[in-house]
Amino acid sequence: MDIARSLRAEARRANERRLLVLAGDPDRTRERAATALDLADVPSAETTVVGPEPFLDCEHHEQSRAEELLGRTRTAVVLDAHEELRPDAVGRTVGAVDGGGLYVLLAPSLETWPEERDGFDASLAVPPFSVEDVSGHFRRRFVETLRAHRGIAIVDVDTGTVEQDGLTDPPPSRPVPSPTPPTDAWFRSETYAQCLTDDQRDAVQAFESLQTAGEAVVVEADRGRGKSSAAGLAAGNLAAADRDVLVTGPQYRSAAEVFVRAAHLLEAFGVDFTRDRSSDPQRLDVAGAGCVRYAPPDEAALLPDGPDVVIVDEAAALPVRRLEQFLDAPAVAFTTTVHGYEGAGRGFSVRFRDRLAESDLAVTDVSMTTPIRYSDADPVEVWAFRALLLDARPPVDQLIEDATPETVEYRQLSAADLLADTHLLREVFGLLVLAHYRTEPSDLARLLDAPNLTVRALTHEGHVVAVALLAQEGGLLASTRATMYEGGRVRGNMLPDVLSTQLRDEAAGVPVGQRVLRIATNAAVRSRGLGSKLLSEIRAEFADHVDWVGVSYGATPELVRFWADNGYNTVHLATSRNATSGEYSVVMLDPCSDDGAALAARHREWFQDRIAAVLSDPLDDCDPDVVRAVLRATDGERPVSLSEWEWRLVAGVPGGASVLDTNPKPFRDLTRRHLSHPADATALSPREERLLVRKVLQAHPWSTVTEELAFVSERECMRTLGGIVERLTRLYGDPWVQEELDRHL
Ligand SMILES: CC(=O)SCCNC(=O)CCNC(=O)[C@H](O)C(C)(C)COP(=O)(O)OP(=O)(O)OC[C@H]1O[C@@H](n2cnc3c(N)ncnc32)[C@H](O)[C@@H]1OP(=O)(O)O
Ligand SMILES: Nc1ncnc2c1ncn2[C@@H]1O[C@H](COP(=O)(O)OP(=O)(O)OP(=O)(O)O)[C@@H](O)[C@H]1O
Known part of the structure; x- marks a missing residue:
């Protein structure tokens, strides 16, 4: 195992990392790993094993807990991939290895590894498919990248052969010149003396704005660029200047760097401080x-x-709704990873950026590119980016700006097509990463190997302009359906699962469907009908083979309109917010067969029956425009059926003879009817419809509705509602009800 010693020596000399692959019999690779780390002089206190067994006397986590290494720095990380290789675990752990350190990968023989099905593959076997249907493309490609990249040693421990030594003979790392301090700084000068790169200095200087209320700073960087440390230097300064700085982040451990750096700086200032360890x-x-x-x-x-001041570290790992709450702080900073463990710090931009822009905060953006943990020529980072496609990007705007629904080609992209054309794969994955809140490295594996997934795209002159990821669902055996109905766990099959488990329809898993898991159009060519074109091509392709096409996503008014315009109708609105998007998820179906139509029809009716009651309780904080859009997207008219007494109550309201609070139910029925199938869509203004949602459906107090919808007084708000009830009564009431109405006016 001299190779371990030389790899480490080289890594140290160049301040780079090296990757050591030990392939073969599991126990033998583990023994070799122990010897290698010993020879390479890596202390066990600086080593972490990530895998099923704690076979070394050091920190240990399962692959499912790989996030424990986020934001941390280790001299060696050993990833034991014998039982399974979780792509996310690679993404989360590789960035923690320090310059001069080793990333050690334990794997079965690389010859046979892609053909073997492991624990991760089993998670891709979504019923009715079994693990034999899962392919090994991701792992084959992964092994190819190990063989193709610099700085990676591969040892076959069964034969003792060193397949490649991973030595690159790099020039020794040169000390990076200290950044010059800024000329007019508010933070104390010791601060800038502690910055390690120009990027870090600029980021720290951006944090100076947080001394005043109304400011926000967003720091975006790849891993190990020193963002948390920059935040720490700022925090130390702000605390010394009498500010109360609250630091948060998904785990204290990853935010710990903020405290280390702040304490170090306060020591340099020579000020008195207490540290509660x-x-x-x-x-x-x-x-x-x-x-x-x-x-x-x-x-x-x-x-x-x-x-x-609030500092939110690793902001991309928090749901949008949580992030939004920090916008109420006097001043706030978000640091976030662009590419890396979450695969998609970019996703931070997708929804949260808009909210930030709408807030009253003045936003300063900074990005940091120069790595601090290791040298910027580090070959292991290059390998990880390539193997996990962390840096995949959609085509540049110039290549696609002339795309229209007429110029594009509909493409059925198999895994083989994607693997044969790296550009295509990068464009497809890049577009998904960019447009969706969280796309992780495991999504790449899923896209290449999961038997239930299909990729469809529109290309313009060979470049991807829109992409959709589809999942086959339903067509389940009676036993699987029973498991689902009784609350047992069945992989995938999200729509059948929601319809049978939550909505108590055991037969929902019989029809077969294609769920649109994700869809994205390149930002440069949105609103030209390309997304709609892709959906209509998908429907045309699958209509003869499936019972329905469907979708579930975090509802925003615009998105609901997009899906509704494309023929999808609401069957469910979830009663708790989606943890990632922070929105309420809506389920929509577009039936393609009689069985699909029957499924959609019964769920539509149930939805219409329950929605008013649900909106007055668990969904009483749902955005009224989402409620309007979701109701408008319900198919099929469900008439109002009020009793005579209920109509008399309603007809009395406009003239002041009766009040809504006596019994809100008939008002809710009427509102539901009008918002889903208006007899006259222009009868009410959007503001009047919002008033109906907030007051009648969601039962908010008059005072808050008056304020939210900017009525001059509660009286005016009430009078407006009376006028609305009058118009609805005229639209939906029989002649005798109209007479009743006129009696009181
Ligand atoms: C299961 C899921 O994937 S749901 C999530 C959908 N994907 C995303 O949100 C990713 C980011 N967004 C996108 O990639 C695109 O906006 C898509 C895929 C939603 C729509 O693609 P496009 O090619 O723009 O669709 P198309 O031109 O056919 O229809 C656009 C209509 O969608 C609606 N729409 C959807 N989303 C938005 C939005 N964020 N802002 C404004 N309008 C929107 C509008 O009604 C718009 O019509 P308009 O341009 O006349 O105002
Ligand atoms: N100014 C500094 N002085 C001393 N050490 C620093 C400084 N900046 C960064 N470091 C060290 O470099 C490493 C990476 O820094 P830091 O954790 O701040 O980066 P990060 O961008 O937040 O990384 P990650 O994305 O992995 O959380 C840490 O070990 C940290 O101690």
């Missing part, structure tokens, strides 16, 4: 001035004790 969360208190304190995201979101 014993308590978790940790805090630093500067004598006679401010503090830096940690709280987990759910607590921090309540802005406990009124902080002056």
Whole structure:
């Protein structure tokens, strides 16, 4: 195992990492890993094993807990991939290895590995498919990248052969010149002396704006660029200047760097501070001035004790709704990873950026590119980006800007097509990453190997302009359906699962469908009908083979309109918010066969029957425009059937003879009817419809509705509602009801 020693020596000399692959019999690879780390002089206190067994005397996590390494720095990480290779675990762990350190991968023989089905593959076997239907494209490609990239040693431990030594003979790393301090800085000069790169200096300087309320800073960088440290340098300064700085992030461990750097800086300032190491969360208190304190995201979101500044570390890992809560802080910074473990720090941009722009905060953006943990020529980072396509991008705008529904070609892209054309694969994956909130490395494996998934795209002159990822669902055996109905776990099959488990329809898993898992049009060519063209091509292709096409996504008014315009109708609105998007998810179906139509029809009716009651309780905070769009997208008219007494109650409201609170039910029925199938779509203005949603369906108090919808007084708000009830009564009431109405006017 001299190879381990030389790899480490080279890594140290160049301040780069090296990757050591030990392939073959599992126990033998584990023994060799122990020897290799010993020879390479890596202390066990600086090593982490990620895999099923703690076979070394060091920190250990399962692959499913790989996020424990986010934001941390280790000299060696050993990824034991014998039982399974989770692509996300690779993404999450590789960035933690320090310059001069080793990433060690334990795997079966590389010759046979792609053909073997492991634990991760089993997770791709979605009923009615079995694990034999899962292919090994991702792993084959992964092995090819191991063989093709520099800085990677491969040892066959069964034969003792060193397939490649991974040595690159790099020039020794040269000390990076310290960045020059800025000329007019508000932070104390010691701060800038502690910055390691120009990027870090610029980021720290951007944080200066947080001294005043109304400011926000967003720092975007790949891993290991020193973002958390930049935040720490800023936090130390702000605390010394009497600010109360609240730090949050998905795990304290990854935010710990903020505290390390802040404490170090306060020492350099020579100020008195106390550091509470014993308590978790940790805090630093500067004598006679401010503090830096940690709280987990759910607590921090309540802005406990009124902080002056909030720093959200690893923001991309938090749901949008959580991030939004921090916009109420006087000043706030978000640091986020662009490419890496979540695969998609970019996704941070997808929804949250709009909210940030709409807020009253003035936003300063900074990006950091120069790595700090290791040299910028590090071959292991290059390999990881390539193997996991972390840097995949859609085509540049110029190549596709002339695309229209007439110029594009509809493409059925098999895994073989994608593997044969790296550009195509990068464009497809890049577009998905860019347009969706969270796309992870495992999504790449899923796209290439899962038997239930299909990729469809529109290309313009060979470049991808829109892409959709489809999942086959339904067509389930009676036993699988029974498991689902009884609350057992069945992989995939999201729509049958929601319809049978939550909505108590055991037969929902019989019809076969294609669910649009994701769809995206390149931002440069949106709103030209390309997304709609892709959906209509998909429907045309599958209509003869499936019972339905369907979708579930976090509802926004625009998106609901997009799907509704393309023939999809609402059957369900979830009663809890989607953890990632922060929105309420809507389920929509477009039936293609009689069986599909029967499924859609019964669920539509059930939806129409329950929605008013649901909106007055669990969905009472759903955006009224989402409610309007979702109701408008329900197919099939469900008439109002009010009793005579209910009609008399309704007809009395406009003239002031009766009040809504006596019994809201008939008002809800009427509202539901009008918002889903208006007899006259122009009868009410959008604001009047919002009033109906907030007051009648969601039962908000008059005072809040008056304020939210900007009525001058509660009286005016009530009078407007009376006028609305009058118009609805005229639209839907029989002649005798109209007479009843006129009696009171
Ligand atoms: C299962 C899921 O994937 S749901 C998530 C859908 N995907 C995304 O949100 C990713 C980002 N968005 C996109 O890629 C695109 O906006 C898509 C795929 C939603 C629509 O693609 P496009 O090629 O623009 O569709 P198309 O031109 O046929 O229809 C556009 C209509 O969709 C609606 N729409 C959908 N989303 C938006 C939006 N964010 N902003 C404005 N309009 C929108 C509008 O009604 C628009 O019509 P308009 O341009 O006349 O106002
Ligand atoms: N100014 C600095 N002085 C000393 N060490 C630093 C400084 N900046 C960064 N480092 C070190 O470099 C490593 C990476 O820094 P940091 O954790 O801040 O980066 P990051 O971009 O937040 O990384 P990740 O995305 O992995 O969380 C850490 O070990 C940190 O201690």
